[in-house]
Amino acid sequence: MTTSTRPMQNVSPSTISVWIVSAITILALLFGMDLKNMVENQTHSLAYAGLTAQIPAGWIVQKGIAGEQTVFVASDPFGTDLSYTTSLVPSSADIKLSDLAFTFNLQRGQEVTLFRTLDQSTVKVNGNDVLRVHYAYVDPKSQTDLPVVVEGIEYIFLSQPKALIVSMEDETSQFTNDLPSFMRFLGTVYYPAGGNQ
Amino acid sequence: MSDTPSKVTPLKRKSLWASNLITLVFLGIFLLVCFGIELLVKPVFSPVGLLVTGAVMSLVPAILWLAFFYRQDRLEPEPKEMVLEVFILGGLLAAAIGIPLVNNLFNISSWLFSGFWVNLLGAILVIGFSQEFLKYAAVRFSIYESSEFDERTDGIIYATAAGLGFATVLNISFVVSSGGVNLGMGAVRIVLTALAQASFAGITGYFLGKDKLDHKPAWWVPVGISLAAVLNGVFNYLWGVLKRTGITTTGGVLGAWGGLVLAILISVTVTVILSWLIERDMEQELQLLGGLK
Numbered sequence: 001m002t003t004s005t006r007p008m009q010n011v012s013p014s015t016i017s018v019w020i021v022s023a024i025t026i027l028a029l030l031f032g033m034d035l036k037n038m039v040e041n042q043t044h045s046l047a048y049a050g051l052t053a054q055i056p057a058g059w060i061v062q063k064g065i066a067g068e069q070t071v072f073v074a075s076d077p078f079g080t081d082l083s084y085t086t087s088l089v090p091s092s093a094d095i096k097l098s099d100l101a102f103t104f105n106l107q108r109g110q111e112v113t114l115f116r117t118l119d120q121s122t123v124k125v126n127g128n129d130v131l132r133v134h135y136a137y138v139d140p141k142s143q144t145d146l147p148v149v150v151e152g153i154e155y156i157f158l159s160q161p162k163a164l165i166v167s168m169e170d171e172t173s174q175f176t177n178d179l180p181s182f183m184r185f186l187g188t189v190y191y192p193a194g195g196n197q
Numbered sequence: 198m199s200d201t202p203s204k205v206t207p208l209k210r211k212s213l214w215a216s217n218l219i220t221l222v223f224l225g226i227f228l229l230v231c232f233g234i235e236l237l238v239k240p241v242f243s244p245v246g247l248l249v250t251g252a253v254m255s256l257v258p259a260i261l262w263l264a265f266f267y268r269q270d271r272l273e274p275e276p277k278e279m280v281l282e283v284f285i286l287g288g289l290l291a292a293a294i295g296i297p298l299v300n301n302l303f304n305i306s307s308w309l310f311s312g313f314w315v316n317l318l319g320a321i322l323v324i325g326f327s328q329e330f331l332k333y334a335a336v337r338f339s340i341y342e343s344s345e346f347d348e349r350t351d352g353i354i355y356a357t358a359a360g361l362g363f364a365t366v367l368n369i370s371f372v373v374s375s376g377g378v379n380l381g382m383g384a385v386r387i388v389l390t391a392l393a394q395a396s397f398a399g400i401t402g403y404f405l406g407k408d409k410l411d412h413k414p415a416w417w418v419p420v421g422i423s424l425a426a427v428l429n430g431v432f433n434y435l436w437g438v439l440k441r442t443g444i445t446t447t448g449g450v451l452g453a454w455g456g457l458v459l460a461i462l463i464s465v466t467v468t469v470i471l472s473w474l475i476e477r478d479m480e481q482e483l484q485l486l487g488g489l490k
Contacts, residue, residue: 014408016415021333021422028326028426032303032319039308039315058311076307173374177304 040181043188048072051086051164054188056181081139081150081171082178084185091163097122097131100156100163105133112137118151125186131156136172151175155186164191220265224388227257232381240380251372254380258388259284259365262395266357269475270350272482280358283340287362287398290331295363296370298327321430328363329426332398333418335359336405349406349478353471356402357395364394389461393432396467400425403474428463435460 043054048063049071055061059074075083089100101120109115119134132155139148154167166189168182231254234240242250267280299305309319336355340346346355368387404421407413435457 013412013415014418017408017418018337020415020419021330024419024423025326025330028322032322032326035315035319035322036303036305036308039311042311082307174304174306177301178307181307 040184046072046074049088050192051088052188052190053086053185055084056185081148081169082174083169084182085165085167085169086189087165087167088162088191089165091158091160093160095158095163097129097156097158100158100165101131101133101154104154104156104165105135108135108137113140114138123155125155125157128157131158139171148172153179153182157191159191164189216268217265220261223261224258227261228381228384228388231384235380248369248373251369254372254384254387255365255368255391258384258391259361259368262391263358263361266354266361266395266399266471269472270348270354270479272350272479273348275351275354276345279340279343279345280354283335283355284358284362284365286335286339287332287359288366289362290335290359291328291363291366292370295328295331296367299324317430317434320433321427324433325426325428325430326422328394329397329401329422329429332356332359332363332394333401333405333422335362336402341405341409346406346409348482349403349410350475350482352402352404352406352409353399353475354402356398356405357471360395360398361391363398364391367394385457389457389464392468393429393460393464396464396471397425397429397432399471400428400467403471406478428467432460432463435463 040056042057044057046053046055046061051071053072055074056076058077060077061072061074063072064070069087069089071086071088073083073085091100098120105115105117115135115137117133117135119132121132122129123132124130132153134151134153136149136151139150149172150169151172152167152169154165157164157166166186168178168185170178240246240250263280263284267274267277303323305319305323309316309323333356336352336359340351340355345351368390371386371390372383401418401421404413404418408418
């Protein structure tokens with residue numbers, strides 16, 4: 001009994017306090033991570049024009065923009081450039097994903113400054129072939145002296161009579177951080193006329 | 198130490214007040230110069246110019262505050278190179294762990310401002326505890342075990358140095374990431390951030406100093422860090438409210454001065470309490486020295 005308790009007796013209160021401080025900090029950060037997950041998973045349902053999605057709580061939603069092609073734009077009130085956009089555009093059996101992407105890229109190239117397509121590839125989302133377009137441009141609304149680069153990612157779901165486009169745009173410095181939340185949002189978008197997604 | 202305590206203390210205290218006043222005057226001049234440049238020149242920065250401006254703007258208040266806290270320890274001033282080492286260590290920990298942890302791993306800008314309780318709790322749990330732990334680590338795992346750490350006051354001096362190093366890197370990061378700030382309001386933010394980081398670290402330092410010299414129980418330092426983390430969190434909550442409604446990253450002032458006043462009040466109150474604690478500990482040391490004679 002004496003031999004088993006001896007090592008503990010050698011540990012000074014100062015060393016124990018280091019352990020306690022470390023434990024408290026780790027616990028605080030774990031609770032902080034829980035809080036973050038709780039807030040990020042808070043959503044509210046949005047149904048509009050036959051499309052439903054789970055929007056992050058507290059976001060500003062604008063419905064029906066640009067001749068009803070844009071179903072809604074949800075934007076983070078505290079993220080300068082962070083927004084999710086869903087659109088429904090006319091489609092038919094002879095239209096290819098790449099045709100749609102070409103049209104959108106051309107349109108953006110005329111509307112914004114220094115538009116660049118960074119990557120364009122076909123991916124599987126819920127078993128569907130979907131075109132993913134990664135792009136960037138210079139924010140024309142930037143209030144700062146230096147130009148702000150906006151990065152965007154767009155998923156194009158081909159279906160008839162309308163194709164569904166779900167995209168995220170964000171300031172380039174925050175893009176990677178905000179991408180996982182967008183992917184969760186993408187999983188909640190449901191458009192019956194467009195198939196599974 | 199040929200002077201008796203009763204002779205040395207009042208004279209030095211008077212000169213300390215004068216030098217503290219000079220520090221505050223220099224900080225005032227720094228703010229006026231920044232506001233003046235912004236009003237008269239309206240500078241546009243190149244990327245390198247921005248980095249240099251950020252570094253200069255962040256270092257000037259840090260050095261002034263460092264001098265302010267360093268001078269409080271007039272009984273046996275700490276070696277300047279050791280204070281500088283802890284300052285640099287604080288900065289390195291901020292750059293290597295503090296900023297990436299809060300901005301990247303926790304990505305606080307995407308969720309922290311969702312409501313009062315989330316904002317306050319998140320600020321305390323994530324920002325408060327992570328920052329205060331790193332400043333604590335900068336002292337506890339470096340100078341704490343050294344023979345130079347031989348007064349209760351030393352904890353405050355070294356911890357404020359770590360806090361100021363931490364603040365300097367936070368401020369450089371702020372200037373660079375915001376792509377150039379309004380110099381005037383940016384300077385207010387920088388001065389206040391430096392004071393806040395120093396004073397909250399000073400709380401931990403006070404508990405560390407007592408722990409080493411008075412052999413306090415194991416719960417003593419954790420209580421100190423928790424107190425510093427809560428104050429840091431409350432300060433960041435007020436600062437966050439201010440950022441969202443008033444002083445933006447581009448520095449435009451739109452209102453919400455209440456948050457700024459409260460944030461200043463917290464930092465200044467903690468600084469005054471720390472100065473008083475240093476004063477009290479030195480009086481005790483002097484009495485002890487007098488008793489020994």
